[in-house]
Amino acid sequence: MGMRKVAVVGAGMTKFVRRAQETAKELCWEAARLALDSSELTMDDIETVCLGTAPDAFDGVHMNGEYLSDGAGAWRKPYMRSYVGGGTGVFVPIQGWYHIASGLFDTCLVVAEEKMSSYYPHAQAAFLTIFDHTTERPLKPNLLWIFALEMNRYMHTYGISKEDIARVAVKNKRNAADHPSALLGDPNITVEDVLNSEVLAWPVNRFDVSPVSDGAVAIILAAEHVAKRITDKPVWIEGVGWNLDTAHWTNRDLAYPRYVEYAARMAYDMAGIREPRKEINIVEPYDPFDYKELHHLEGLLLADRGKAPQLVADGVTNRDGDMPVCPSGGLLGVGNPIAAAGLMKIAELFWQLRGEAGKRQVPGQPKRGLAQAWGDLMQVGTVVIMGR
Amino acid sequence: MNERVAIVGVGWSGFRPVTPELSYKELTYAAAVRAYADAGVDPRRDIESFVTVAEDFNEGTSIFDEYTPDQLGAVLKPMHTITGDGLHGLATAYMLIRTGQFNVVAVEGHSKASNILTLPEITAYAQDPVINRPLRFNSHFIAGLEMNRYLYETGATQDQCAAVVVKNRRNALTNPSAPYGADLTVDDILAGPVLSWPLGSRQAADHADGAIVMVLASESAARQLAGTPVWILGAGWCSDSPALENREWAQAVYARQSARMAYRQAGFSNPKQVVDLVEVDDTYAYKELQALEALGFYRSGEAGIATEEGATQPDGEIPVNVSGGSLGIGHLLDATGLARALEVVLQLRGEAGSRQLDGLEVGLAQSWRGVPTASGAVIVMSN
Numbered sequence: 001m002g003m004r005k006v007a008v009v010g011a012g013m014t015k016f017v018r019r020a021q022e023t024a025k026e027l028c029w030e031a032a033r034l035a036l037d038s039s040e041l042t043m044d045d046i047e048t049v050c051l052g053t054a055p056d057a058f059d060g061v062h063m064n065g066e067y068l069s070d071g072a073g074a075w076r077k078p079y080m081r082s083y084v085g086g087g088t089g090v091f092v093p094i095q096g097w098y099h100i101a102s103g104l105f106d107t108c109l110v111v112a113e114e115k116m117s118s119y120y121p122h123a124q125a126a127f128l129t130i131f132d133h134t135t136e137r138p139l140k141p142n143l144l145w146i147f148a149l150e151m152n153r154y155m156h157t158y159g160i161s162k163e164d165i166a167r168v169a170v171k172n173k174r175n176a177a178d179h180p181s182a183l184l185g186d187p188n189i190t191v192e193d194v195l196n197s198e199v200l201a202w203p204v205n206r207f208d209v210s211p212v213s214d215g216a217v218a219i220i221l222a223a224e225h226v227a228k229r230i231t232d233k234p235v236w237i238e239g240v241g242w243n244l245d246t247a248h249w250t251n252r253d254l255a256y257p258r259y260v261e262y263a264a265r266m267a268y269d270m271a272g273i274r275e276p277r278k279e280i281n282i283v284e285p286y287d288p289f290d291y292k293e294l295h296h297l298e299g300l301l302l303a304d305r306g307k308a309p310q311l312v313a314d315g316v317t318n319r320d321g322d323m324p325v326c327p328s329g330g331l332l333g334v335g336n337p338i339a340a341a342g343l344m345k346i347a348e349l350f351w352q353l354r355g356e357a358g359k360r361q362v363p364g365q366p367k368r369g370l371a372q373a374w375g376d377l378m379q380v381g382t383v384v385i386m387g388r
Numbered sequence: 389m390n391e392r393v394a395i396v397g398v399g400w401s402g403f404r405p406v407t408p409e410l411s412y413k414e415l416t417y418a419a420a421v422r423a424y425a426d427a428g429v430d431p432r433r434d435i436e437s438f439v440t441v442a443e444d445f446n447e448g449t450s451i452f453d454e455y456t457p458d459q460l461g462a463v464l465k466p467m468h469t470i471t472g473d474g475l476h477g478l479a480t481a482y483m484l485i486r487t488g489q490f491n492v493v494a495v496e497g498h499s500k501a502s503n504i505l506t507l508p509e510i511t512a513y514a515q516d517p518v519i520n521r522p523l524r525f526n527s528h529f530i531a532g533l534e535m536n537r538y539l540y541e542t543g544a545t546q547d548q549c550a551a552v553v554v555k556n557r558r559n560a561l562t563n564p565s566a567p568y569g570a571d572l573t574v575d576d577i578l579a580g581p582v583l584s585w586p587l588g589s590r591q592a593a594d595h596a597d598g599a600i601v602m603v604l605a606s607e608s609a610a611r612q613l614a615g616t617p618v619w620i621l622g623a624g625w626c627s628d629s630p631a632l633e634n635r636e637w638a639q640a641v642y643a644r645q646s647a648r649m650a651y652r653q654a655g656f657s658n659p660k661q662v663v664d665l666v667e668v669d670d671t672y673a674y675k676e677l678q679a680l681e682a683l684g685f686y687r688s689g690e691a692g693i694a695t696e697e698g699a700t701q702p703d704g705e706i707p708v709n710v711s712g713g714s715l716g717i718g719h720l721l722d723a724t725g726l727a728r729a730l731e732v733v734l735q736l737r738g739e740a741g742s743r744q745l746d747g748l749e750v751g752l753a754q755s756w757r758g759v760p761t762a763s764g765a766v767i768v769m770s771n
Contacts, residue, residue, distance in 0.1 A: 063761065082471075246458050
């Protein structure tokens with residue numbers, strides 16, 4: 001192939017919190033600083049910067065990428081912001097990857113930030129204008145409702161119960177109890193707690209959903225010859241994939257995320273993976289809702305269709321199971337500052353594969369992990385495969 | 389080790405001040421069909437990845453990237469949005485192909501500015517919400533400040549800025565896609581109302597609607613396609629300080645840095661010896677002068693003199709904005725940089741009609757992201 005190899009050489013993240021005192025720019029810088037310190041680099045060593053943040057409406061700033069640029073360390077550097085809605089957090093490392101793989105740069109700082117708390121009265125309102133202005137907006141749908149439709153369709157198609165799905169929330173919130181940056185870690189939560197929480201839009205209860213949060217994550221990417229000088233434990237980006245389906249979500253099969261499958265196949269091909277269930281040791285699929293983790297495991301071809309709940313029930317996806325899923329605690333436990341939450345999954349794989357995940361460490365010295373995010377109108381999949 | 393990259397197809401729709409009978413999707417579809425026919429590609433079969441440049445607030449839609457794939461034939465394909473100018477989009481496609489993972493990539497940008505009822509308020513929402521927005525600056529007001537500083541530091545004059553408008557709008561008369569062509573004099577320009585002294589309203593580009601699509605390909609793929617390749621020799625982009633308070637106002641540092649990056653890839657340092665045709669940002673007339681100096685074609689203060697002497701006319705030493713620029717075509721929001729690149733491609737292919745220049749080998753396109761940013765990009769191309 002002759003393609004340039006790209007490694008993750010540093011990572012840092014802020015605490016994910018309900019309401020950060022810091023501005024969005026300050027959150028960006030805090031994460032960037034932590035990532036730089038983790039690899040003993042300074043901004044002078046960084047050749048280019050990539051930023052991910054979800055809709056401008058959160059910060060209420062037009063061209064928000066421009067506004068955040070100095071906070072992200074982009075001053076007088078080549079800088080771009082990429083954007084695929086909720087999939088952004090796992091897309092922005094792909095953007096960093098192509099910056100370096102193109103041969104134009106040797107080092108890249110990748111920052112993902114979200115500050116949802118400044119939206120008044122609730123961040124949900126930023127999503128009222130994501131719908132088609134002619135055909136859908138007059139119906140006043142919101143995100144919870146359309147995801148409730150999708151969850152219902154998934155349950156109906158495969159005969160899955162709410163208990164089956166609630167186990168995912170329990171697992172992830174328990175895992176998050178070991179994450180120092182987590183917002184909703186709870187070592188004692190039970191399936192009953194999830195089922196008894198307030199109904200938001202049936203079948204979605206409050207504990208089925210990740211929290212609105214503020215936070216930022218940054219990683220540093222380097223070309224092979226530079227990475228080996230920075231660290232003796234580089235984590236390689238082995239495969240990337242992304243895929244965007246039609247905007248007409250009402251025509252989509254909501255039981256199965258085909259766009260996630262296509263993104264995964266692209267990444268598996270690039271990484272030379274033929275049997276993902278045997279070759280992927282850790283999975284960090286996108287879990288803004290508990291059913292999404294299951295949905296995505298199926299789209300990623302890591303579970304048969306409709307069979308992902310069985311893996312959870314059997315303990316396969318526990319941190320000490322055969323295929324640990326969201327050992328970080330995921331969005332359900334660590335929090336969901338949208339773009340930052342996706343990049344958090346990349347940071348988690350970085351720490352896990354280097355054996356630096358502390359109390360969250362997956363046993364057995366995992367060699368390869370996969371992170372995935374999802375977004376837009378149940379429409380986009382982004383996948384990164386990392387290995388040591 | 390990285391393959392060369394070419395622009396192998398271009399298509400556009402517009403440009404017109406208003407397009408009440410068309411949606412942005414229809415404008416984009418029309419541009420895409422032309423670009424794909426020009427390149428001889430089928431988007432479903434041949435194009436491996438798609439890039440759009442767009443900003444949510446310009447579209448009136450949050451998470452606008454949702455609405456990008458259908459009209460481009462990009463459904464269920466690797467597609468993403470860059471919240472940048474069209475030249476950032478071209479640079480992105482250039483990088484994607486250079487990775488070796490993609491052979492054919494399409495880039496799209498569009499403007500439906502006529503749909504935006506509150507454009508001045510939207511652009512003002514790009515200002516720092518804590519430090520600047522309480523002062524209720526209009527975007528033109530900030531441009532007026534910058535123009536004043538530019539004139540003060542370089543000795544350029546209002547007449548020289550007006551000469552840019554005269555040139556670009558006359559050039560637009562020869563461009564059938566440009567709606568703002570006019571035969572005016574320096575006095576006509578200066579007689580217009582003042583927006584924010586010294587910036588006059590006739591020195592600011594009006595907006596237009598339209599869409600531009602370009603198809604890029606690796607060298608091996610380009611050789612097999614029908615279209616005439618225009619090679620990308622270098623791409624550069626840069627963001628200077630977003631804060632109004634701590635940037636250099638007289639100089640376009642972002643353009644200088646972007647140019648250095650692009651020139652280094654292209655393998656030259658003195659653009660005046662190499663570049664035959666220049667399309668630069670002229671959102672405001674003074675920006676053209678400022679850009680030409682930042683790009684290294686003139687020393688500080690000399691671009692205005694050169695313009696008055698006719699050196700940047702189509703028959704001058706460095707033809708600048710032969711297309712008519714944004715002053716003649718209309719400002720196309722995020723697609724503006726693609727309009728600059730479009731003219732360079734058409735000229736290098738010898739397809740620019742009655743405004744075609746002779747003996748062209750290397751062209752340059754430059755963009756700016758508009759008030760209040762200090763960021764932009766440069767692409768250098770050859771035939």
